[in-house]
Amino acid sequence: MAPILLNCMGNEHKDYIDESPVHVKNPNLFTMEEDILYHFSLGTKTHNLPEMFGDIKFVCVGGSANRMKSFAQFIHKELALPGNSDDILDICEGTDRYCMYKVGPVLSISHGMGVPSISIMLHELIKLLHHAQCRDVVLFRLGTSGGVGLPAGTVVITDKAVDYSFQAKFEQVVLGKVIIRSTELDEGVSSELLKYSKEIPNLPTVIGNTMCTHDFYEGQGRLDGALCSFSHEEKLEYLRKAYDAGVRNIEMESTVFAAMCKVCGIKAAVICVALLNRFEGDQITSSHDVLVEYQQRPQILVSYFIKKRLGLIA
Ligand SMILES: O=P(O)(O)O[C@H]1O[C@H](CO)[C@@H](O)[C@H]1O
Numbered sequence: 250m251a252p253i254l255l256n257c258m259g260n261e262h263k264d265y266i267d268e269s270p271v272h273v274k275n276p277n278l279f280t281m282e283e284d285i286l287y288h289f290s291l292g293t294k295t296h297n298l299p300e301m302f303g304d305i306k307f308v309c310v311g312g313s314a315n316r317m318k319s320f321a322q323f324i325h326k327e328l329a330l331p332g333n334s335d336d337i338l339d340i341c342e343g344t345d346r347y348c349m350y351k352v353g354p355v356l357s358i359s360h361g362m363g364v365p366s367i368s369i370m371l372h373e374l375i376k377l378l379h380h381a382q383c384r385d386v387v388l389f390r391l392g393t394s395g396g397v398g399l400p401a402g403t404v405v406i407t408d409k410a411v412d413y414s415f416q417a418k419f420e421q422v423v424l425g426k427v428i429i430r431s432t433e434l435d436e437g438v439s440s441e442l443l444k445y446s447k448e449i450p451n452l453p454t455v456i457g458n459t460m461c462t463h464d465f466y467e468g469q470g471r472l473d474g475a476l477c478s479f480s481h482e483e484k485l486e487y488l489r490k491a492y493d494a495g496v497r498n499i500e501m502e503s504t505v506f507a508a509m510c511k512v513c514g515i516k517a518a519v520i521c522v523a524l525l526n527r528f529e530g531d532q533i534t535s536s537h538d539v540l541v542e543y544q545q546r547p548q549i550l551v552s553y554f555i556k557k558r559l560g561l562i563a
């Protein structure tokens with residue numbers, strides 16, 4: 250493949266990288282006259298997607314709509330783009346399912362909580378990137394998580410996204426049958442992130458496996474849900490097994506995120522801050538201000554990565 254020039258910021262940085270399109274793995278899409286991205290309130294006939302999104306190089310996703318709006322405002326300032334960061338508009342304002350902000354070559358999108366919610370968003374995002382003819386896109390999930398043997402505030406870069414049995418796989422039921430997909434993430438992006446984390450002060454960061462569950466309470470071995478069918482000792486035993494299998498945090502989207510990106514040829518990384526150490530408890534007791542500061546940590550790391558890639562930091 251011929252190398253292309255990444256120079257989407259209009260700056261002087263010239264970085265040769267391999268051209269890498271976003272693949273959709275669905276022949277039906279090529280015979281459709283129109284594709285309506287229903288949950289984004291966008292479509293191929295109603296919107297000029299290449300013009301609106303063709304220059305996107307970095308997509309950052311996270312559960313909360315407010316967090317992803319704050320991230321859009323933050324990255325706007327970090328990239329020193331013209332205009333007022335308070336004026337950035339929600340591209341998906343026609344729907345309240347997800348929010349989406351475009352800031353130069355960066356797209357910031359919320360995905361809600363859990364595998365079904367992020368999976369719907371990813372189907373439409375990947376089709377959007379395909380219709381817009383985007384190239385060389387890196388996708389990041391910026392999230393929160395429960396730490397496994399890590400103090401609150403630690404940032405975890407996911408090595409492998411694993412399921413409840415600590416295996417790096419995602420099971421999707423299709424026409425009543427289970428399809429298994431690999432959840433490998435991009436090693437190069439993860440090691441670059443880890444390297445940069447050491448250049449940023451006060452950003453405790455580790456690389457480790459991330460366990461993805463389908464529930465915040467029983468599914469993550471919490472004793473404080475409305476239902477609980479196990480003892481404190483059984484909870485600790487499960488967490489110890491997870492730790493021994495390399496799990497350092499628990500959240501609710503990483504396996505499907507990794508699986509869908511891999512199938513579609515998109516480089517992806519998961520960066521989540523731990524809000525608590527699950528060996529010490531289940532309730533999230535830190536103050537609002539502390540939690541806001543923790544949630545900014547993955548954003549600071551990814552912003553640094555983006556600025557490095559764009560040549561804005563030496
Ligand atoms: O911080 P976000 O991105 O919302 O992700 C984590 O937080 C939610 C649970 O509180 C789950 O969606 C989990 O994956």
Ligand SMILES: O=c1cc[nH]c(=O)[nH]1
Nearest residue numbers: 393394395499500501
């Ligand atoms: O413990 C936690 C904290 C945030 N998100 C999760 O999924 N689990």
